[in-house]
Amino acid sequence: MGRHRNDPRGIAQMVAIGGVIVLFITLVILGGFFLYKSLPSGSDTAAVPEGAAGTTADPQAEEMPTGSLYIRAVGESSEVVVTVPGGDVLADTTLKTDEYLSFTEERTLSVTIGRPSEVEIYVHGERQDVEGEDPGYSFAVQP
Structure with missing residues:
Protein backbone atom coordinates (compact mmCIF):
# COMPACT_ATOMS: atom_id res chain seq x y z
CA MET A 1 0.00 0.00 0.00
CA PRO A 40 39.25 45.56 1.49
CA SER A 41 38.45 47.52 -1.64
CA GLY A 42 42.00 48.70 -2.30
CA SER A 43 40.97 52.34 -1.90
CA ASP A 44 42.71 54.64 0.54
CA THR A 45 39.93 54.94 3.08
CA ALA A 46 40.93 56.35 6.42
CA ALA A 47 40.67 54.71 9.81
CA VAL A 48 38.31 56.39 12.23
CA PRO A 49 37.61 54.70 15.53
CA GLU A 50 33.90 54.33 16.19
CA GLY A 51 32.59 56.82 18.72
CA ALA A 52 35.74 58.96 18.52
CA ALA A 53 34.15 62.35 18.94
CA GLY A 54 36.10 65.16 17.38
CA THR A 55 37.99 62.94 14.94
CA THR A 56 37.92 63.10 11.19
CA ALA A 57 39.49 60.99 8.51
CA ASP A 58 39.79 61.96 4.87
CA PRO A 59 42.86 60.88 2.90
CA GLN A 60 42.05 63.41 0.17
CA ALA A 61 42.22 66.43 2.48
CA GLU A 62 44.97 68.82 1.42
CA GLU A 63 44.33 71.52 4.01
CA MET A 64 46.84 72.55 6.64
CA PRO A 65 46.14 70.56 9.81
CA THR A 66 44.24 72.53 12.40
CA GLY A 67 42.90 71.74 15.84
CA SER A 68 44.67 70.49 18.90
CA LEU A 69 46.21 67.37 17.36
CA TYR A 70 46.68 65.96 13.86
CA ILE A 71 48.45 62.65 13.22
CA ARG A 72 48.96 61.22 9.72
CA ALA A 73 50.70 57.99 8.73
CA VAL A 74 53.42 58.77 6.20
CA GLY A 75 55.11 55.36 6.42
CA GLU A 76 53.65 51.87 6.31
CA SER A 77 51.71 51.98 9.60
CA SER A 78 51.81 52.94 13.26
CA GLU A 79 49.72 52.23 16.32
CA VAL A 80 48.18 55.37 17.83
CA VAL A 81 46.48 55.71 21.21
CA VAL A 82 44.90 59.00 22.26
CA THR A 83 43.33 59.35 25.71
CA VAL A 84 42.17 62.10 28.04
CA PRO A 85 42.70 62.34 31.81
CA GLY A 86 40.34 59.99 33.56
CA GLY A 87 40.96 57.18 31.11
CA ASP A 88 38.58 58.07 28.24
CA VAL A 89 40.04 56.51 25.09
CA LEU A 90 39.45 58.71 22.04
CA ALA A 91 41.44 56.51 19.64
CA ASP A 92 43.18 53.16 19.79
CA THR A 93 43.95 52.22 16.20
CA THR A 94 46.62 51.44 13.64
CA LEU A 95 46.99 54.14 11.02
CA LYS A 96 48.15 53.00 7.59
CA THR A 97 49.69 55.16 4.85
CA ASP A 98 47.77 58.46 4.37
CA GLU A 99 45.22 57.71 7.09
CA TYR A 100 44.96 60.31 9.81
CA LEU A 101 43.30 61.34 13.05
CA SER A 102 42.43 64.90 13.97
CA PHE A 103 41.24 66.17 17.33
CA THR A 104 39.95 69.51 18.53
CA GLU A 105 39.73 69.18 22.28
CA GLU A 106 39.27 71.48 25.23
CA ARG A 107 41.01 68.88 27.42
CA THR A 108 44.59 67.67 27.73
CA LEU A 109 45.32 64.75 25.41
CA SER A 110 47.76 61.93 26.17
CA VAL A 111 49.21 60.46 22.98
CA THR A 112 51.26 57.30 22.41
CA ILE A 113 52.75 56.58 18.99
CA GLY A 114 53.89 53.02 18.28
CA ARG A 115 56.30 53.91 15.47
CA PRO A 116 57.10 57.65 15.50
CA SER A 117 59.15 57.47 12.29
CA GLU A 118 55.99 56.36 10.42
CA VAL A 119 53.84 59.42 11.25
CA GLU A 120 53.83 63.19 11.05
CA ILE A 121 52.31 65.06 13.96
CA TYR A 122 50.96 68.59 14.23
CA VAL A 123 50.09 70.15 17.59
CA HIS A 124 48.03 73.34 17.29
CA GLY A 125 49.07 73.57 13.63
CA GLU A 126 52.82 73.26 14.29
CA ARG A 127 54.68 70.20 13.03
CA GLN A 128 56.44 68.18 15.75
CA ASP A 129 59.70 66.40 14.96
CA VAL A 130 59.26 62.88 16.39
CA GLU A 131 61.09 60.88 13.72
CA GLY A 132 64.05 60.05 15.98
CA GLU A 133 61.92 59.04 18.99
CA ASP A 134 61.81 55.47 20.31
CA PRO A 135 58.83 53.15 19.61
CA GLY A 136 56.00 53.76 22.08
CA TYR A 137 56.80 57.49 22.27
CA SER A 138 54.30 59.36 24.48
CA PHE A 139 53.54 63.04 24.91
CA ALA A 140 50.77 65.34 26.12
CA VAL A 141 48.87 68.00 24.18
CA GLN A 142 47.56 70.94 26.18
CA PRO A 143 44.30 72.60 25.04
Missing part, protein backbone atom coordinates in the same frame (compact mmCIF):
# COMPACT_ATOMS: atom_id res chain seq x y z
CA GLY A 2 2.06 2.93 -1.27
CA ARG A 3 1.19 6.56 -1.39
CA HIS A 4 -0.50 8.07 -4.34
CA ARG A 5 1.13 10.94 -6.20
CA ASN A 6 -1.61 13.28 -5.05
CA ASP A 7 -1.22 12.40 -1.38
CA PRO A 8 -1.42 15.75 0.52
CA ARG A 9 1.40 14.75 2.86
CA GLY A 10 3.73 13.98 -0.06
CA ILE A 11 2.96 17.32 -1.71
CA ALA A 12 3.51 19.15 1.58
CA GLN A 13 6.87 17.42 2.02
CA MET A 14 7.95 18.38 -1.51
CA VAL A 15 6.93 22.00 -0.92
CA ALA A 16 8.83 22.01 2.39
CA ILE A 17 11.97 20.58 0.75
CA GLY A 18 11.68 23.15 -2.05
CA GLY A 19 11.37 25.93 0.53
CA VAL A 20 14.45 24.69 2.38
CA ILE A 21 16.42 24.64 -0.89
CA VAL A 22 15.32 28.20 -1.75
CA LEU A 23 16.22 29.36 1.77
CA PHE A 24 19.65 27.69 1.54
CA ILE A 25 20.40 29.31 -1.83
CA THR A 26 19.29 32.70 -0.49
CA LEU A 27 21.55 32.37 2.56
CA VAL A 28 24.53 31.37 0.39
CA ILE A 29 23.98 34.37 -1.90
CA LEU A 30 23.60 36.78 1.05
CA GLY A 31 26.68 35.31 2.76
CA GLY A 32 28.71 35.76 -0.42
CA PHE A 33 27.47 39.34 -0.82
CA PHE A 34 28.38 40.33 2.73
CA LEU A 35 31.74 38.56 2.50
CA TYR A 36 32.48 40.52 -0.68
CA LYS A 37 31.46 43.81 1.00
CA SER A 38 33.73 43.10 3.97
CA LEU A 39 36.85 42.62 1.85
